[in-house]
Every structure is written in C-alpha cells, then in structure tokens.
Amino acid sequence: MERESATQSIPAQRDVVVRSSRFLLLVVFFAGIGTLGIEMVASRLLAPYFGTSQPIWAAVIGLTLVYLAIGYRLGGSLADRRPDERTLYQVIVWAGLLTGFIPLLSAPILRFAQQALAQFLVGGFLGALFGVLVLFSLPVILMAMVSPFAVRLQLKRVEAGVAVAGSVAGALSALSTVGSIVGTFLAALYLIPAIGTTRTIYLIAVFLIITGLLGLRDWRYLLPLLIVAGLFYYTTATRDSIKSADCLGCVLVAEEESAYNYLQVATRETPRGMTVNLIMNEGQAIQSIRNTRFEETGxxxxxxxxxxxxxxxxxxxxxxxxxxxxxxxxxxxxxxxxxxxxxxxxxxxxxxxxxxxxxxxxxxxxxxxxxxxxxxxxxxxxxxxxxxxxxxxxxxxxxxxxxxxxxxxxxxxxxxxxxxxxxxxxxxxxxxxxxxxxxxxxxxxxxxxxxxxxxxxxxxxxxxxxxxxxxxxxxxxxxxxxxxxxxxxxxxxxxxxxxxxxxxxxxxxxxxxxxxxxxxxxxxxxxxxxxxxxxxxxxxxxxxxxxxxxxxxxxxxxx
Incomplete structure (x- = not known):
C-alpha cells in the first residue's frame, strides 16, 4: 500500500515541478536563446576575416559544443556545492557582461589572427579556432551552466526528489533546446539582418544581464548593465567601419552585412582609370570589378x-x-x-x-x-x-x-x-x-x-x-x-x-x-x-x- 501511495503521488509531484519557480524555467529558456544566438553571431564576426565556408562553420559549431560540455560539467558541480538561486543569476549576469566585451575585442583579436596566420599561409580554419576560443569561450560556458544548475534547484524544491529526476532533467533540457531554436532563427533571420551583428551582440548581453537582475533583485548589479551600455556607446560612436578595404590601394566606399555575406565596395585608381571593386567576407579575392571610364567612352x-x-x-x-x-x-x-x-x-x-x-x-x-x-x-x-x-x-x-x-x-x-x-x-x-x-x-x-x-x-x-x-x-x-x-x-x-x-x-x-x-x-x-x-x-x-x-x-x- 505504501508503494502504491508513493507511485500515485509521482504525477502530483510532477505537477509541482511544472508550477514551481516559473521564472527559473524562463531563465533556462532565455539562456538557450543566448547560447545559440551567440553561435550565430560568431559566424558573422568571423566572416570578414575568415569567410563562411564549411570548415569555418565546423570551427564555430565544434568549439561551441566543447564549451557546452564544459559548462554542463561546471554547472552541475557548482550547483551541488552551492544550490542557491542567487548563484545562478550571478552566473547569468557575468555571461551578459562578458558578452558585452565581444564587439570591442573582436576586431583587434580577429585581425591579429588573420595577419599572423596569413604569414604561414595556413588559411582561415586555425584563425577561426583561435578567434572563437578567445572571444566566445567564457560567455558560452557560463550560459551552458544554467541548465544543470536549474535541474539541481528544481530537485531541491520537489519532495519526491530522485523519483522525478528524469522528468525534471528532460523538461528543462527540452526547454533549453526550444530556447536555442528560437535564438538561432531570431538572430539569423531577423536581428542580424535588421540591426547588424554588433547591435545583436549588445542586445543579447543586455537581455542576459536584465534576466539576472530580475532574479537577484539587487540593484548593485546595475553596474554590469551600465558597463555594457558604455561599451555600446563607445563601439558604435568610434567605429566607422568593420574593417578597412580588403584590397591594396583601395578606398572603402560602402560596407554592409547581408543575410549571406559581409560585403565591401571599394574604389582604386589605376592607369586605366578608377575601378569599383566588390569584396566579400575575408577578402581573399575581388568578386566583381568595373572600370568607371566605360561610362565616359562607351x-x-x-x-x-x-x-x-x-x-x-x-x-x-x-x-x-x-x-x-x-x-x-x-x-x-x-x-x-x-x-x-x-x-x-x-x-x-x-x-x-x-x-x-x-x-x-x-x-x-x-x-x-x-x-x-x-x-x-x-x-x-x-x-x-x-x-x-x-x-x-x-x-x-x-x-x-x-x-x-x-x-x-x-x-x-x-x-x-x-x-x-x-x-x-x-x-x-x-x-x-x-x-x-x-x-x-x-x-x-x-x-x-x-x-x-x-x-x-x-x-x-x-x-x-x-x-x-x-x-x-x-x-x-x-x-x-x-x-x-x-x-x-x-x-x-x-x-x-x-x-x-x-x-x-x-x-x-x-x-x-x-x-x-x-x-x-x-x-x-x-x-x-x-x-x-x-x-x-x-x-x-x-x-x-x-x-x-x-x-x-x-x-x-x-x-
């Protein structure tokens, strides 16, 4: 009878899991959005320096998976030692703060990787690995810590404990995955084409910090938000272009990020007149060229x-x-x-x-x-x-x-x-x-x-x-x-x-x-x-x- 009673109580405990700490569930969902949003952004930051080929995507996806594995392991260990919601929200605030530094650091780091590796002619793959390693490791690891931490907090709340561990872990993993799906499509199909890569990164950073603030309810953590706001103002006010023209002797006329490429239009004076050049992504080649003299001579x-x-x-x-x-x-x-x-x-x-x-x-x-x-x-x-x-x-x-x-x-x-x-x-x-x-x-x-x-x-x-x-x-x-x-x-x-x-x-x-x-x-x-x-x-x-x-x-x- 006792076993039957315990069995009958499990569905009730599962209902408690669903109802308890709805904000914690939202946090798991938001962390999933941020994780894959950052992955989409990573490919766009690399494109002007190393292109968008399959090996570059392999570097982005492979290292993201490494960071997720590290984050899952560290998140579970930290949750066992300090099963406190405040710790989880502090992790999210730190993830947002570190994300906010990516636009400022990306140009010098990726330019260094590109120039250093170009001397050895080893192509973009190793450069992309280096860039992703330096820029994205800590934010993604911190965001990956959220899901296992949340599982531990949910189990702490539920009386049935281990009896519903599978349900709790499955539900939170599914929620995190759904968030990742939303982050993928939101960043790739809307945010990056609409507002650009840099603003998308800052939006993700602010989003994460505000999420942590709402959980902490400690206004001392407004400081990271102010820091990211300052970084946003500095970056957008001082950066005229993503990078200089990718051809010798060229003057950059226009640049933009499309849904497919990073694009530059640059002019160059030649003995035969001025040419207009289209340069894409890492600038390995001129994709189109036109001599403006033709407009005069026909x-x-x-x-x-x-x-x-x-x-x-x-x-x-x-x-x-x-x-x-x-x-x-x-x-x-x-x-x-x-x-x-x-x-x-x-x-x-x-x-x-x-x-x-x-x-x-x-x-x-x-x-x-x-x-x-x-x-x-x-x-x-x-x-x-x-x-x-x-x-x-x-x-x-x-x-x-x-x-x-x-x-x-x-x-x-x-x-x-x-x-x-x-x-x-x-x-x-x-x-x-x-x-x-x-x-x-x-x-x-x-x-x-x-x-x-x-x-x-x-x-x-x-x-x-x-x-x-x-x-x-x-x-x-x-x-x-x-x-x-x-x-x-x-x-x-x-x-x-x-x-x-x-x-x-x-x-x-x-x-x-x-x-x-x-x-x-x-x-x-x-x-x-x-x-x-x-x-x-x-x-x-x-x-x-x-x-x-x-x-x-x-x-x-x-x-």
Whole structure:
C-alpha cells in the first residue's frame, strides 16, 4: 500500500515541478536563446576575416559544443556545492557582461589572427579556432551552466526528489533546446539582418544581464548593465567601419552585412582609370570589378580587367569551329555578383543579348545597381533582355527552362567552393541547358605557386559530362578558365586560333590574344588519361578537403 501511495503521488509531484519557480524555467529558456544566438553571431564576426565556408562553420559549431560540455560539467558541480538561486543569476549576469566585451575585442583579436596566420599561409580554419576560443569561450560556458544548475534547484524544491529526476532533467533540457531554436532563427533571420551583428551582440548581453537582475533583485548589479551600455556607446560612436578595404590601394566606399555575406565596395585608381571593386567576407579575392571610364567612352575595351577571369567568358565559344560573334546571342551567368561578365557580354555582343544573371545574395544585386552601373531590365530599358534572379544557381537552373550559347559559373567564394556546383549531376544539368554549339565556362582559382589542383578536379568532373574540355590560364589574377563544349569540336585549340585569325571584334580579339600568349601555360585540351582526380558527385565531392590540402601544402612549402 505504501508503494502504491508513493507511485500515485509521482504525477502530483510532477505537477509541482511544472508550477514551481516559473521564472527559473524562463531563465533556462532565455539562456538557450543566448547560447545559440551567440553561435550565430560568431559566424558573422568571423566572416570578414575568415569567410563562411564549411570548415569555418565546423570551427564555430565544434568549439561551441566543447564549451557546452564544459559548462554542463561546471554547472552541475557548482550547483551541488552551492544550490542557491542567487548563484545562478550571478552566473547569468557575468555571461551578459562578458558578452558585452565581444564587439570591442573582436576586431583587434580577429585581425591579429588573420595577419599572423596569413604569414604561414595556413588559411582561415586555425584563425577561426583561435578567434572563437578567445572571444566566445567564457560567455558560452557560463550560459551552458544554467541548465544543470536549474535541474539541481528544481530537485531541491520537489519532495519526491530522485523519483522525478528524469522528468525534471528532460523538461528543462527540452526547454533549453526550444530556447536555442528560437535564438538561432531570431538572430539569423531577423536581428542580424535588421540591426547588424554588433547591435545583436549588445542586445543579447543586455537581455542576459536584465534576466539576472530580475532574479537577484539587487540593484548593485546595475553596474554590469551600465558597463555594457558604455561599451555600446563607445563601439558604435568610434567605429566607422568593420574593417578597412580588403584590397591594396583601395578606398572603402560602402560596407554592409547581408543575410549571406559581409560585403565591401571599394574604389582604386589605376592607369586605366578608377575601378569599383566588390569584396566579400575575408577578402581573399575581388568578386566583381568595373572600370568607371566605360561610362565616359562607351568602349567595350574599357570594361576589360586586364586579364582577370571575367574577361574570358566571352571568348569561350571560339573553341567551336567557324564560330561567328553574331551567333552568340545568350548567356546564363551563375554567380553574377554585381554584373561584371553580363556587362562585358552586353557591350561586346550587343544590348539585345539575352542574359539571365543569377546571384543568391539580393544585397549584392542592390550594390550592383547602386555602384557598378548594373542596368538590368528591372531598373532600366537599356537592355530589355537582361534579367537578374536572386536565387541559388543550381535551384534556378533546375526550375527554369531555356537554352543558352554560354553558361558561365563563377559562384565560388574564395577559397572554398559550394560542393553542389562541382558535381557530375550539376554539370549534366548545365549541359542540358546549352544550345548545340553552346559551352559551359567555369572560373577556377589557382593556389600559391600556380597550384592547379582545383582546376584539375573540376576538369576531371566536367570531362565525365562534356565530350571535350579545354583550359585557359588567365593573364591576370592567377585563375584557370575551364570550358566544356556541348558537341565534339575536333582540335579545339586550332579552332580557337583560326577564329582569332579572322576575328574583327577588337574586344574579343584582345582577350583571345591574351589567351594564346599571356597565360602561365598554353591554351590546351584536358585529356581524360591525365586526370588526377575521380569525378565529384552529389554523393561524394570532397572539394573542401581538396582546398584545405592545397592550403596546408602551401604552408609546408610543398608543390
């Protein structure tokens, strides 16, 4: 009978668990919001210095999990020694205070990590580890202490004690997880795009301190709130920009954080006139460029970048024999950024050329219209067949019909490549959207010392799909242009030379001349028997591993 009575009392005790200390339950929920909110913010702080690639996310997520494990262990131990609610609220106040120092310290710490590691050429992964270790360890550990501490406090209140320990731990863990979900979506989808990374961090810090204050009811703890307010005023009043322009000799014109990237617009004076440059995230490469002299002269030659990869998309069709410029009438540019390649195409092939430009980041499109003279059909009538789409490149290609003479791909974020744009399945989709004489054109960066492993891997993959693949080494910017033709063309290099010999268009002739004379290696066909890599597939595309190997080999002095 006693056992039956005790069993019947357990549901009643569980009801007590739910009803007791509702504020403590809110605290667990709020700590979950703060923990994942900080994780989302961490990736945004790292982006201007180390990018947003998969290895960087691995550093953020991996170390966050380490901090959570440490915090859970320390929180449980502290709760056993001092099962006092005031101690828990003091921990939360300290977490908020330390969070408030992140914006002030982030720029010098991350800049130091970036510059120090750049000397050893080991890439962003270790730098990101260092940055996350220094900036986020203590706040996340303190917030992780909340959940096990709250379990101990709840069990202290409940008469049944161990009999409901599983229910208490499960309920509080679920509550903390729900808070983490809210923190993830709130920070990533609303706060960061609406108010920016810095203000989001300060908002989380204030939120945590106020939560602790409400629990402590001790106004002496207003001091941390005042300190964070002072840090907010100092940081926002003295910081004009997140960081200086990421290109040599450039002047920063604009910067912003979009839902996808940290973006800079910078100008630079060159012997050929002033250029406007788009730089993303860690600044490993210029993503778009425009010479403002073109607005004065209207000469397509003034849109060329002196041998940069953008220049070569327009000459890729000439591996096909007897190709005439009048027959090139359409382009799908996947990863168009602010429109460098479409602008060159329109100036070279005429304003009625049909162009679909795909760029996943709407803010990049907006910057293109504001700073790069991008005049697509949505904002002007100059080019009626020039349309811009804010979508993922592969999704857009899958869901839209139409055939193109050229499909260009430059959606790669240096130094990493989205894997789903490197696979056999993707290139099969690309080929299905080409005209009979169409070509697919891919921009592949080279590593230190001309390391071309990325280009070789992409060429191996493309050769699985296209009957022939050709490679052009650019005259500038150390890139390779990999071209797949939709039908066999015989000796494509000889075709290119013959097309060059009779080419009358001065812009095309200039770039074809660079292709034949100025690359680090001769223009050539990729032979399947020389392939060094298995083709990438949707199931297995170790492109990040390949690039990491390239980076570390450069650091170790290997070729």
């Amino acid at each position: 000469d397509p030659l003034d849109l060329l970048t002196g041998g940069g990869p953008w220049d070569y998309f327009a000459v890729a069709p000439y591996f096909v024999p007897d190709r005439d410029p009048s027959a090139v009438a359409s382009l799908a540019m996947l990863g168009s950024a602010t429109g460098t390649v479409p602008a060159q195409f329109l100036a070279t092939y005429g304003p009625r050329t049909r162009i679909d430009a795909v760029e996943i980041d709407p803010r990049i499109i907006a910057l293109g219209r504001e700073y790069f003279g991008m005049r697509d059909s949505a904002v002007a009538t100059d080019y009626p067949n020039y349309r811009v789409h804010a979508q993922d490149a592969r999704y857009w290609l899958t869901t839209n019909q139409g055939a193109y003479d050229v499909i260009g791909l430059d959606a790669y974020r240096q130094p990493y490549v989205p894997f789903h744009l490197t696979t056999v399945e993707f290139f099969e989709l690309v080929r299905s959207r080409l005209t009979p004489d169409g070509v697919a054109v891919v921009n592949a960066g080279k590593g230190v010392g001309g390391d071309d492993r990325l280009g070789q891997a992409l060429a191996s993959t493309m050769r699985e799909v296209f009957p022939q693949v050709f490679i052009i080494d650019t005259a500038g910017f150390a890139n390779q242009i990999v071209v797949g033709v939709n039908r066999p063309v015989g000796d494509g290099v000889a075709n290119f030379q013959a097309n060059y010999a009779r080419m009358q268009n001065p812009t095309l002739r200039a770039v074809m001349d660079w292709s034949l004379r100025l690359g680090s290696a001769p223009i050539r066909e990729f032979r399947i028997e020389t392939a060094r890599y298995a083709p990438f597939t949707d199931d297995r595309a170790p492109v990040e591993q390949l690039i990491d190997t390239l980076i570390f080999d450069a650091a170790l002095g290997k070729q």
